[in-house]
Amino acid sequence: MSRANTDEKSERRLIRRRKFAFASIFAFLTANFFMTLRFFFPRTLFEPKTSFKVGYPTDFGFGVDTRFQQKYRIWVVRNAEGIFVISAICTHLGCTPDWVESEQKFKCPCHGSGYDSEGRNFEGPAPRPMDRAHVELAPDGQILVDVSRIYKCPPGAPCEFREDGSYLPV
Ligand code: FES
Numbered sequence: 001m002s003r004a005n006t007d008e009k010s011e012r013r014l015i016r017r018r019k020f021a022f023a024s025i026f027a028f029l030t031a032n033f034f035m036t037l038r039f040f041f042p043r044t045l046f047e048p049k050t051s052f053k054v055g056y057p058t059d060f061g062f063g064v065d066t067r068f069q070q071k072y073r074i075w076v077v078r079n080a081e082g083i084f085v086i087s088a089i090c091t092h093l094g095c096t097p098d099w100v101e102s103e104q105k106f107k108c109p110c111h112g113s114g115y116d117s118e119g120r121n122f123e124g125p126a127p128r129p130m131d132r133a134h135v136e137l138a139p140d141g142q143i144l145v146d147v148s149r150i151y152k153c154p155p156g157a158p159c160e161f162r163e164d165g166s167y168l169p170v
Pocket of ligand 1: 108111126
């Protein structure tokens with residue numbers, strides 16, 4: 001084999017190695033570029049709104065209204081004193097109870113806690129009534145609910161269910 005041939009072969013090998021090195025660096029930089037780009041688009045969890053309108057007071061008759069259970073996890077309740085909003089979260093371990101119209105009670109499917117139509121616990125392991133969300137009238141006359149402002153009624157502590165904002169006198 002001639003020396004010229006050997007030189008040519010080693011040069012080709014060198015070129016191949018350089019190409020491979022450049023391709024590796026390019027792939028590395030491209031991957032880094034996309035990882036950096038991804039950083040600017042974090043996987044955020046868009047929480048549902050905590051404040052929303054549910055309609056006018058006249059839209060609600062006496063009793064429990066379950067229309068907003070799926071969308072906002074609340075029930076709107078009207079009694080002789082006014083309108084209030086129950087947060088549909090069992091105070092035992094956080095399951096969503098069901099409204100049982102025929103028995104006029106909320107029943108938790110997880111461990112059997114029962115609540116009356118105003119969300120007061122009377123059976124099962126639930127330690128306290130279900131919490132209530134803040135309600136007020138918006139300027140347009142609709143009921144504005146804010147589930148980030150909660151009223152509780154724990155046993156042995158002051159009950160917040162008569163505080164301003166815990167119900168809407170109508
Ligand atoms: S979570 Fe409702 S009874 Fe346990």
